[in-house]
Amino acid sequence: MKFSKLALSSLLLIALVFFLVACNNSASTDQDSNDESDTSSDNGEQAEEGSEEEPVTIVYARGVDTTPGTDAVIKAFEEKFPHIKVEQREMPADTGQSHDQYVTLLSSQSSEIDVFNADVIWPAEFAQANYVLELDRFIERDGINMEDYFPGTVAAANFNGKQWAMPQYTDAGVFYYRTDIVDEPPATWDELIEMSNELKGEGGTEYGYLMQAAQYEGLITNAIEFIASYGGEVVDENNNVVVNSPETIKALEKMKEIVTSDFVPENILNFMEIETENAWIEGNAVFARNWPYMMSSSNDEERSEIVDNVEMARLPAGDEGTAAALGGWMTMINRYSEHPEAAWEFVKFISGPEGQKITAVEGGRAPTLSALYDDPEVQGVSSLFANPEFREVLQSAVPRPVSPIYPEVSDIMQIEISKVLTGDQTSEEAAKNMQEKIEAAMAE
């Protein structure tokens, strides 16, 4: 019996030792940024960069970046501000997944990260949840002119009259066409349908048109483009739900006509950006809708069958004109950051002309500062940035509804629109359901 007790306690002891060893293991990496005293946030004058400032480390979280852009911009920042060290934290590339990671982290009021990249659809939600710092005070103090930025990108980060994020790089839906098959892109959706029917099969293609119609966030960007091109809106500037309109119904009808036509792949309902890109660079289609990044993959000798045969244009127009959905990323500061002043310094740098130029040149990201498109170095990155049409697309890009409950709005729209495309309901029903459900969600 004595022996058994001994054995038992020794086993427990072993287990305990395991715990302790591992705890020690972690402690070293875990506390990187705690002890610095809170020199920051005293606001105002003393923010001038001085060499005697205490060194601080801030943590910058962002989605996976396969380009050298982020590293380069951090390096440039650290050279300019030697007392601030920037550590990177990678988040999943998937927008939804990284959103959920940030929610877990920020809702526990963790100060682990200081600065993070936010999708254009997050600012209102994160502002309302009190996760991020309002930047107006900083913007005013440092005299940053928000009018230098594309209006859509600023509007997307503005909620309740305050600015919650700085635009970092932008994205907008664009239209691709094969120059070896057509000379001129279609001007309207009807022309697109006509031309796709006619041209599919030519030049080794199988399909006329590619777009994103799976049930996910990308469906909303595609739908918004249709709706806006017919003059419809989901939520107006006074925060009223106005989605149930003849314009929306007409737009959804057109979208359905295209999705159910035989010039798109049969599995278009499973298409996201990745599927679009794969089919496109295989040379399978005449036209496609995607984000600007597909230009460089189209010209990638390693993978693409259609090098030098691709050009981009604005999306086809509806009754009201053409519209491109706004994408891209913002930079925000964690409300519970222990170094807001240093964090702001970093945000200011990467969203300013200097930082944006580096991310454009090294990472191929589209700047949000209109003036940068005149810079010859930026223009040299790709024909896209030199293309005046592209700047125009960005200038007029339409943001998705700015609402603190955007995820819920998006979820409702995804389901209702998806049901139209699968033929489970009519466009009228969808418009009515969206109206009712979004109104109910907002009223709750």
Added chain:
Amino acid sequence: MNKRGGIEFYLFLIIFVFLVMFPFIWVFLTSIKPPREIFSSFSWFTSNPTLASYEAALTNRPLVRYMINSFVVSSLTTILALVFASFTAYAVTRLPIKGKGLILGLVLAASMFPQIAIISPMFSLVTGLGLRNSYMGLVIPYITISLPLAIWILATFFKKIPFELEESAKLDGASPFQTFRKIILPLAAPGIFTTGILVFIAAWNEYLFALTINSDDLWRTVPVGISMYQSQYSIPWGDISAATVIVTIPIVILVLFFQKRIVSGLTSGSVKE
């Protein structure tokens, strides 16, 4: 039962294994194709196989580090979970304690709640303990979620061991703990090794907790690491296939090594009723 099968048996076996393995075989074949062939054809073999994907998989991300992390986390989880679970299972099946049903029920209740719903509290708990980005930060949750299964399986095993053996050990003057160690554990070896494999692989596979708790690249485990190969709009299939093949091999070796123990124990041991 010990007959050797004929040709038909082996033929059947080969077809069966092929079907089971097909997705994995396809992943392997994909991993040695050059990138532009991956989506363009259904042909099985590429004319110019390349190891470029393997090189990319190992250099683009610290895959070896992920494997070490996963290996340490899963091993610690397995050892500790087996210790805790075999204690509990032994006490519940062989010792005269009260509330056995309640204990087993409580333990089972722990695996009834959707794991996604305890991520937030778990995150706060681990943060509170200062265990973010460490091995223990994952081991503690993993042990806990694998305990129910481990305890229940071991309990069914311990239950099957004849009481006569224990009684005779007792008559020889062995203490209950000695009985447990010298009689029960060796006899239940197949159960323990089976449970070990199950717990190990479950810990190796876990994704959500690992993603949330260890956010620093140095501490990431294999499933999270592999998902990090993709960027916002592209999935590099070549790299991911290569990485999947690389991380699966050690598991296969491990199972090959341990599966011998699964079939020893009871059948080969001294127990014949």
Added chain:
Amino acid sequence: MKNKKSRSFQLSEKQLGYAMVIPSLILVIVVVLWPVAQSFYNSLFDYRLNDPSRSQLMLSATIDLERYVDNHFYIGGQLDSLADGAENEEDAEKVKEIQQDIENYHSEMISDEALKVKVEEIDELLANFTPVRDSELKYSKLDNEFAQEYQQALEAHAAALTKIAESSNNEQSAQQFQQTSDLLTSTASNILNSNFIGLDNYGKYMKDQRMWKAMGNTVFFTVISVAFELVLGLAIALLINRAFIGRGLIRATVLIPWAIPTAVAAMMWGFLYDGQSGIIAHYLEALNIIPESSWLLTTSDGGMFSIILADVWKTTPYMALLLLAGLQTIPQSLYEASSVDGANKFQQFWSITLPLLKSSILVALLFRTLDAFRVFDLIYVLTGGGPANATESISVYAYKTLFAQQNFGEGSVLSVIVFISVAIISLVYVKLIGSDLFEGRTK
């Protein structure tokens, strides 16, 4: 006669027994059951992180001191300047009355010593532009009645000021009045009512079509996939339990599907099912098993089929391993004896293997069912719940509500619903497994 000896033995065995159980119980309770209890509690509240008036669990009225102190700071000044700039005596009188009233409420509120200390502390923090981190400091409980009165008073005053603004012809002063009115409205919204709603959330979900659809999907998925896994798993277990050359290798290879992380396996299946370049979709179409290669991921039935196939592929090895371990405990002698009696393989299977394997089968089924009912990773990565929500499981729905929408009250309700369903299923299994496991050494 050996009574004495066995008694002391009993006692120490008992102690040992409890000592052996305690570590597991502590872990399970602290790490899992405590969060579960919290979720139950959360589910009784209208609790949303992205709504400042509901981002706390409040059993009684509460005040958001950070915002209140900030607003209150401006009220005095604004009202003063309103009184000075009022066009007529009547308005000035009214403004003074409002100011007095608000001051009365405010001093009544901070007559509570603890609250006063908090207010001062926050005042200081705000003056330094420091966000209030500590929620103990940020929120304070109020008496329900007082809170309601104060809130109503603020709202009434706001309405009065709006009225003055509307009737004024001087545009500038009208704007000032309106601004102050807005400030009062916003202050009123800093007083938060209790968001305890009891079982209302449950009532809502009982009538929620989407919940029932998700529940139906989950049940369908669980029943079909677990049934296939059991049959196939048992077959594989019997197969690899045989002695043949190379069985070690076979055992290891059939486990491969299970050793591929779900998150990776789901991505891999997405690639194999793809309507354009997916090899499995291509072959199934060629074999006429599915109507066309795009059927798999773009139709409701196809989506469900895809998920079940992927799950069966991935988890059958798990089932097989569990059953194989069970087979090992069946003594060889029983088969030998029955062979002598002239029983064939099939009879042996029915009369020996199955009955003796019963508890192993049930335990394996129990755990597989629990896991399948909570299925998340696979669906989330492979279909995201689409197309048109045909593959949304209840865990996926709960996850979307919890994290995408930050609605922790309703998300917890869905989790509790999963818990209850699973508990009922387990109860059935446990009854079937019977007293087998729970009995002590009584024969």
